[in-house]
Amino acid sequence: MQMYSEADVDTACLADCQITVLGYGSQGRAHALNLVDSGFDVVVGLRSSGASWAKAKADGLNVKEPNEAVKGAAIVVFLTPDMVQKELYASVVDDIDKGATLLFAHGFAIHYKQVQPRADLNVALIAPKGPGGLVRRQYKEGRGVPCLVAVHQDATGDALKIALAYAAGIGGARAGVIATTFAEETETDLFGEQAVLCGGVTEMIVAGFETLVEAGYQPEVAYYEVMHELKLIVDLLHEGGLKKMHKFISDTAAWGDMTSGPLVIDATSRAAMKDILKNIQDGTFARNWIAESDAGMPNFKRSMQADLDHPIEKVGADLRARMDWLDD
Ligand code: NAD
Numbered sequence: 001m002q003m004y005s006e007a008d009v010d011t012a013c014l015a016d017c018q019i020t021v022l023g024y025g026s027q028g029r030a031h032a033l034n035l036v037d038s039g040f041d042v043v044v045g046l047r048s049s050g051a052s053w054a055k056a057k058a059d060g061l062n063v064k065e066p067n068e069a070v071k072g073a074a075i076v077v078f079l080t081p082d083m084v085q086k087e088l089y090a091s092v093v094d095d096i097d098k099g100a101t102l103l104f105a106h107g108f109a110i111h112y113k114q115v116q117p118r119a120d121l122n123v124a125l126i127a128p129k130g131p132g133g134l135v136r137r138q139y140k141e142g143r144g145v146p147c148l149v150a151v152h153q154d155a156t157g158d159a160l161k162i163a164l165a166y167a168a169g170i171g172g173a174r175a176g177v178i179a180t181t182f183a184e185e186t187e188t189d190l191f192g193e194q195a196v197l198c199g200g201v202t203e204m205i206v207a208g209f210e211t212l213v214e215a216g217y218q219p220e221v222a223y224y225e226v227m228h229e230l231k232l233i234v235d236l237l238h239e240g241g242l243k244k245m246h247k248f249i250s251d252t253a254a255w256g257d258m259t260s261g262p263l264v265i266d267a268t269s270r271a272a273m274k275d276i277l278k279n280i281q282d283g284t285f286a287r288n289w290i291a292e293s294d295a296g297m298p299n300f301k302r303s304m305q306a307d308l309d310h311p312i313e314k315v316g317a318d319l320r321a322r323m324d325w326l327d328d
């Protein structure tokens with residue numbers, strides 16, 4: 001593993017350079033504000049009709065329409081939703097300077113060839129391993145969220161140097177920047193969110209809730225056991241891995257974990273994980289998601305509504321209304 005730290009970074013290559021951040025959502029806002037605080041010249045590119053425009057203005061940033069924003073930029077960062085990047089690139093490419101660097105926070109658009117950049121441009125990835133809110137908060141505290149770095153196209157010979165300087169600008173180099181490839185970042189990121197973090201975990205929570213409620217237990221008690229308490233466990237795992245979790249849970253819980261866990265995640269579940277990974281690797285997942293997006297996301301909206309209409313959501317909202325600490 002190759003890891004870069006602040007000592008490996010020379011931000012001088014970005015002195016007097018304009019950095020244009022396209023998009024002002026979770027990542028865009030954090031990157032733009034951190035870069036300004038690091039002393040860089042930042043322009044935010046947004047549609048004046050969009051909701052983020054007023055927000056970026058209110059934060060005191062220099063905001064322009066994407067076409068105007070990319071003019072003169074040494075770095076153009078794509079921080080819009082992945083499904084928008086193809087069209088956005090096509091609409092600004094003629095205004096991007098020769099030899100500029102395109103940066104991404106996730107490799108989807110490049111890896112699945114949604115964006116096929118001009119040969120004179122550098123193409124690199126700085127992917128923070130955390131949501132935008134954390135990227136901003138850690139920076140303000142003098143710390144940083146670890147990042148991944150990859151170079152897809154090195155037109156000028158200093159794409160890596162520029163990407164690392166950018167990582168320093170958003171605070172990531174303080175925590176360490178691990179070298180990867182667009183393929184590895186894209187495929188592992190998609191697999192993680194599908195099989196484990198989002199898809200796997202929520203499906204397990206809902207199945208556990210339904211199992212308890214169908215067996216006649218109170219929904220409120222079921223909610224506490226399978227949804228609410230997940231945070232306590234995730235915090236322990238996040239802070240200290242399996243070791244810390246085992247240190248803080250009871251021996252009874254640990255014994256149940258070790259004997260019952262493999263029954264839930266059994267050979268069938270592991271085979272499903274391998275299928276999910278194969279569909280990511282061979283492009284099937286990307287193809288289907290792009291087609292869904294192009295069709296106006298009918299299945300996406302239907303599945304999302306089904307999630308939101310699930311009884312666990314009603315029970316949860318009522319119980320969470322009594323948790324004063326959630327207001328902060
Ligand atoms: P987001 O949905 O929070 O924000 C998207 C922004 O793009 C909004 O400001 C929106 O107004 C703007 N936008 C949409 N269409 C646009 C257009 N045509 N022109 C200009 N602006 C447009 O997005 P996000 O979650 O910050 O994701 C941005 C990128 O960062 C994605 O590639 C994502 O995969 C990656 N990423 C996200 C996270 C995360 O925690 N959210 C973590 C790592 C990487």
Ligand code: MG
Pocket residue numbers: 198199202203
């Ligand atoms: Mg789900």
